[in-house]
Amino acid sequence: MKTSSVTDHARFVARALARTQDEPLWLQEFRRQARQRWQAMSPPTLRSEAYRYTNIKPLLAERLGVVTGKSTLPPTAYAPLLDAAEHCCVFADGRYVRTQGAALPQGVQCVRVQQAISSGALCAQQLQASEDYLQLLNDICFDDGIYVQVAAGVKLAQPLHLIFVNTAQAAGNAMFSRNIIDVGRGAELQVIESHYGLTADSYLSVARTVINVGEGGDCALVKFQHEGGGAYHFSAVEGQQQQDSRLSLLNISYGGRLARLDSSIEQLAKGAHCDFRTLYLGKEQQVLDNCAEIKHLAVEGTTQQRVRGIVRDRARGIFAGNIRVPRQAQRTNAEQLTKNLLFGKECAVYIRPQLQIEADDVQCSHGATSSRMAAADLYYLATRGIDHRHAAQLLCRAHVEELAQDLPIASAQRFFDMVLAHFLR
Amino acid sequence: MAVIVPQPLLNITDLQARVDGHVVLRDLNLTVNRGEVHAIMGPNGSGKSTLAGVLAGDSAYEVVKGRVVYHTAGKALDLLELDVDARARAGVFLAFQYPTEIAGLSNAVFLRSAYNAVCSEQGRTPLDALDFDDLLQEKARQLQMDKGFIYRPLNAGFSGGEKKRNEVLQMAVLAPQLAILDEVDSGLDIDAVQIVAKTIDSLRTEHNAMVLITHYHRILNFITPQHVHVLQQGRIVASGGSDLARRIENEGYENKLSH
Numbered sequence: 001m002k003t004s005s006v007t008d009h010a011r012f013v014a015r016a017l018a019r020t021q022d023e024p025l026w027l028q029e030f031r032r033q034a035r036q037r038w039q040a041m042s043p044p045t046l047r048s049e050a051y052r053y054t055n056i057k058p059l060l061a062e063r064l065g066v067v068t069g070k071s072t073l074p075p076t077a078y079a080p081l082l083d084a085a086e087h088c089c090v091f092a093d094g095r096y097v098r099t100q101g102a103a104l105p106q107g108v109q110c111v112r113v114q115q116a117i118s119s120g121a122l123c124a125q126q127l128q129a130s131e132d133y134l135q136l137l138n139d140i141c142f143d144d145g146i147y148v149q150v151a152a153g154v155k156l157a158q159p160l161h162l163i164f165v166n167t168a169q170a171a172g173n174a175m176f177s178r179n180i181i182d183v184g185r186g187a188e189l190q191v192i193e194s195h196y197g198l199t200a201d202s203y204l205s206v207a208r209t210v211i212n213v214g215e216g217g218d219c220a221l222v223k224f225q226h227e228g229g230g231a232y233h234f235s236a237v238e239g240q241q242q243q244d245s246r247l248s249l250l251n252i253s254y255g256g257r258l259a260r261l262d263s264s265i266e267q268l269a270k271g272a273h274c275d276f277r278t279l280y281l282g283k284e285q286q287v288l289d290n291c292a293e294i295k296h297l298a299v300e301g302t303t304q305q306r307v308r309g310i311v312r313d314r315a316r317g318i319f320a321g322n323i324r325v326p327r328q329a330q331r332t333n334a335e336q337l338t339k340n341l342l343f344g345k346e347c348a349v350y351i352r353p354q355l356q357i358e359a360d361d362v363q364c365s366h367g368a369t370s371s372r373m374a375a376a377d378l379y380y381l382a383t384r385g386i387d388h389r390h391a392a393q394l395l396c397r398a399h400v401e402e403l404a405q406d407l408p409i410a411s412a413q414r415f416f417d418m419v420l421a422h423f424l425r
Numbered sequence: 426m427a428v429i430v431p432q433p434l435l436n437i438t439d440l441q442a443r444v445d446g447h448v449v450l451r452d453l454n455l456t457v458n459r460g461e462v463h464a465i466m467g468p469n470g471s472g473k474s475t476l477a478g479v480l481a482g483d484s485a486y487e488v489v490k491g492r493v494v495y496h497t498a499g500k501a502l503d504l505l506e507l508d509v510d511a512r513a514r515a516g517v518f519l520a521f522q523y524p525t526e527i528a529g530l531s532n533a534v535f536l537r538s539a540y541n542a543v544c545s546e547q548g549r550t551p552l553d554a555l556d557f558d559d560l561l562q563e564k565a566r567q568l569q570m571d572k573g574f575i576y577r578p579l580n581a582g583f584s585g586g587e588k589k590r591n592e593v594l595q596m597a598v599l600a601p602q603l604a605i606l607d608e609v610d611s612g613l614d615i616d617a618v619q620i621v622a623k624t625i626d627s628l629r630t631e632h633n634a635m636v637l638i639t640h641y642h643r644i645l646n647f648i649t650p651q652h653v654h655v656l657q658q659g660r661i662v663a664s665g666g667s668d669l670a671r672r673i674e675n676e677g678y679e680n681k682l683s684h
């Protein structure tokens with residue numbers, strides 16, 4: 001007999017919902033509505049526009065559970081991700097375990113989401129209901145994560161690091177996290193969000209981070225996705241920018257068997273700047289899917305979007321980027337550039353760059369390239385004594401170099417080093 | 426009086442090579458001893474770059490027959506059997522006629538990788554980034570290269586002359602036993618030729634050797650070769666001392682076939 005996997009997921013959802021009875025009524029209602037929408041929806045297929053290149057069937061066939069036992073996570077297990085200067089909040093298998101590293105300055109509130117909910121610091125509107133099949137699951141099931149609020153004018157000198165580690169306990173289970181970041185007027189914050197897998201077994205990790213950058217504020221988010229080899233990872237970043245604010249995003253997608261990242265940024269008031277960078281490095285049979293939508297809803301906004309991908313073996317890299325400049329967004333300056341490097345013939349990239357421009361007084365450009373590793377480049381390096389593996393490493397490094405320049409968080413350099421060294425091992 | 430016995434570094438015998446099915450090198454014989462500079466001159470299309478490419482291991486060229494023996498560390502290696510990178514680590518260096526541009530790869534990072542690859546093979550100590558920087562800057566000064574060059578992406582956006590200087594900078598850093606310089610003087614103005622040539626000349630020792638491929642005589646005003654060969658249609662048609670280069674300068678290549 002064939003089990004309907006979707007039914008199986010529904011059973012999982014019912015179980016997850018049963019845990020939410022002590023929550024405030026508004027949240028229970030929020031989840032109930034999400035569940036209703038989710039049930040009314042059929043899972044996306046290759047015919048769905050947003051999932052054209054990403055087949056989630058294998059995920060739908062997985063039987064998922066929730067983590068029940070207690071996770072053990074010694075700090076040594078995730079030490080390679082750390083930087084001593086950072087304030088770290090550590091989660092194991094979706095559950096908060098500890099805080100370590102540097103202290104946070106005055107004017108910064110950093111608490112677990114449940115705490116922010118029960119204290120009334122968070123309301124339904126800040127949670128923002130989703131339309132996406134997997135992110136709706138997050139709406140229904142999320143039960144941990146961080147709420148950060150930086151008061152007006154407060155500038156953090158060191159990054160805040162949210163580390164989500166999935167241990168052997170994660171195998172066969174689903175984890176949901178929700179982070180909400182509020183950067184006040186003229187405030188500055190740097191956040192690193194790492195997802196790190198210690199198991200090669202399959203599991204599902206669905207993460208969502210919502211960022212609001214107040215007027216003249218400056219927020220940088222580095223997302224480092226290094227899940228285990230069997231992981232399904234679905235992440236969303238939703239950003240809203242006020243006047244003259246700055247939002248810098250750097251996504252590094254490296255791990256997982258299937259990883260999808262949806263970014264959506266809205267510039268709500270004039271003069272906002274968005275620096276958007278994505279790097280994906282796919283090998284073996286990985287599918288790394290990246291979607292980004294940037295909406296300029298006010299005048300004089302700027303966006304610089306840079307995407308670099310490298311794929312090898314039979315991996316697939318996907319980038320669908322859309323920059324929207326409606327009529328009201330005059331004097332927008334937006335630039336999108338995607339460059340891909342492919343090893344061999346069996347890997348592939350699918351690129352869909354889009355600019356939707358209705359305003360007439362704008363400067364917008366986009367470009368996309370895909371090329372195979374050049375034999376002439378490898379030869380030149382070989383004539384200098386550099387062996388093939390090292391030469392390929394140097395060329396990969398060269399390919400991503402532009403992304404690694406002037407990083408919004410300087411210490412994020414270590415993630416580049418880590419993935420590039422590992423990618424061609 | 427002590428007799429100086431020449432120490433062979435490279436023996437090429439009956440070398441024949443094809444590119445795209447056309448034979449471009451025919452029955453080429455050449456012996457290069459340590460301490461020697463050989464100039465190879467010849468008109469366009471005569472096979473000079475092909476010879477350089479075959480020695481470096483460019484897979485575009487197919488060796489049909491012949492042998493190339495390279496003597497190093499007391500061993501006689503079959504050069505054609507070695508991979509491109511292994512040849513380089515054994516001390517063979519090619520300065521390209523048309524160097525490759527690689528955007529995003531810093532000259533300094535690239536060269537340190539090369540230097541350390543060569544060093545580790547030859548039992549020398551690898552250098553860390555700071556020590557290597559000192560070495561690189563010293564060599565760049567000698568070539569009167571702007572310091573900024575060494576941190577720029579490898580050859581990307583360099584002018585023709587800058588690329589050539591950068592090839593010589595690499596040679597100076599890697600200190601090869603056998604340097605093959607393919608038209609390292611083309612694209613340089615006369616002052617630059619002098620600077621580059623003097624640097625190359627200063628790298629001559631009794632242990633290494635150079636094969637200087639050139640179209641023009643002018644670089645030979647600063648580097649005096651012991652041997653000059655004229656390559657025409659894939660064959661060495663004349664060999665002589667440095668005066669041969671002078672004669673070619675005056676008379677052109679035309680007459681050389683009949684000698």
Ligand SMILES: Nc1ncnc2c1ncn2[C@@H]1O[C@H](COP(=O)(O)OP(=O)(O)O)[C@@H](O)[C@H]1O
Nearest residue numbers: 444445449468469470471472473474475476485
């Ligand atoms: N990659 C190639 N494909 C086809 N023909 C080539 C190639 N490289 C060289 N040749 C031919 O081989 C001959 C020798 O070329 P080359 O060695 O570059 O000459 P030189 O360096 O003396 O000017 C020329 O006739 C040239 O057209």
Ligand SMILES: [Mg+2]
Nearest residue numbers: 473474522608
């Ligand atoms: Mg040539």
